[in-house]
Amino acid sequence: MKKLFLALLLVVLAAPPATAATQKRTVVYYQTQYSNGATGTYVSPKPLVDRGTGVTDLLVAAIHLNDNKVVHLNDHPPSHSRYTQMWQDLAAIQARGVNVIGMVGGAAPGSFQRLDTRFDEYYPLLRDTIRTYKLNGVDLDVEERMSIAGIRRVIDQLKADFGSGFIVTLSPVASALRGGGNLSGFNYEELYRSHGSKIAYFNGQFYNGWGSAANTSNYDQIISRGLIPANKVVLGTLTNSANGGSGYVTISTLRSTVTSLKTKYANFGGVAGWEYFNSLPGGTAAPWQWASEVTAMQR
Template identity: 85%
Template sequence: MKKLFLALLLVALAAPPAQAATQKRTVVYYQTQYSNGATGTYVSPKPLLDRGTGVTDVLVAAIHPNDNRIVHLNDHPPSHSRYTQMWQDLAAMQSRGVNVIGMVGGAAQGSFQRLDTQFDTYYPLLRDTIRTYKLNGVDLDVEERMSIAGIRRVIDQLKTDFGTNFIVTLSPVASALWGGGNLSGFNYEELYRSHGSKIAWFNGQFYNGWGNAGSTAHYDQIVSRRVIPVNKVVLGVLTSTANGGSGYVTMTTLKNTVTSLKTKYTNFGGVAGWEYFNSLPGGTTEPWRWAADVTAMQK
């Protein structure tokens, strides 16, 4: 009996420990805080938490260090009263484990030119905004020309100021991750080779002609280059035909693509959606449903 017990014990010790399922990223961009313009209705991100969607990261857009040396969140300083409720809602989400990340830049030009050529003037404005609103990280959406030295300097300083747990992501067009078309002016594979350990992941834009989420082909093309690991490549998609230009894929098509990707790659990086307020299938009345559906696709 003792020998049997010892044999069973040895087998148990030799077996690998059970691994909890790792949740994939469900990333939601949150730029439209008020529907129907400046005088519209406040769009709270909190249903993403309250409805149990499984959202992992909310990217608050878009932060701009402006040439008047005042940081704006879209058209107003982040301290404006129109954002008071938003910051409270986001803090409540943070307290429940959702990362709140500030998206810097985007289509509006100038933010990264300033950070590149006038770093000592404009970086402290970004740093102080991160501190004031206790952001978990920043998403660097470089859609203008910037030197690779400049983006490295920004990443290095963020890590110096906020530590190793601070999240730094980038949002290149998808083709930039396979050596194709690029809006940023620097080579992302070269950046990854030097700074990959400091970059949490890439929210690749698989739309507007820069990539396509209708199949796995373009995602596979990135992975096949063996530079940026699959767990750091997030499939960025449009959440509605009304968002951006072209390349929206239906939820049925997206589910087929995501199902194939998670089958091919056990460490598939996740899905990001631009943007929250009118996400299909719920639209403006239930925009949280997109995130719930995407989380379910990845299980």
């Protein structure tokens, strides 16, 4: 009897709390690794975990598959010595449970045209980069024309090569998720119908005129179509008015929007910020504060 009691006690102690809540995503884009240009100061992402911000996903940007078949992370190969400390810091972040995801493409054209029309030549470059730097996933930011067959092939091959646990996200402009304006050349709702199970989430760009994070209306329009669920739509925002155009909303406005969204949608997908190094309210002195505030407003 005593042994049975001890066994039951161990089971109870080992069980997770029944009330444990699933954390919503706090997604941070990390493109500026050096402030003030090439000769500037290294911007470490480690405070995001050292300060306990609750960041869930860090998207290191931007991977380019160049025409000369050399992979670049921004303006240099990812093996360049300028990135040595960064890769060490990213590994430390991964060890703390944060997903490190490579963002491919973005505003610089070419990578997805090559994956679309010369897949056998260029996909291995992406695959080998993922393997070398042990990335948890990729964010496919298609801002150029690409066929739907081409993006499906990329997603399928990534899953085949890296398994079901590998994270595949996409970053369309928000209007593309509700049948509106689109930069990618393929229909995202059509893609979701065939490949939704393979897409972890969308980082919708709710800025630059493609959508707004000032209120819930554009997010609501996506969910009301009844196809893409809220848990797969992350509210993408600018973290500073200097970061890439129009549509920046203050942290207080963002808090109001997020509070409404998490009330409306129990499975709200989270918030993403472009980008890390100068995020307000902390700015360059304390850019990690944005993630901390976003995590707090989602709880």
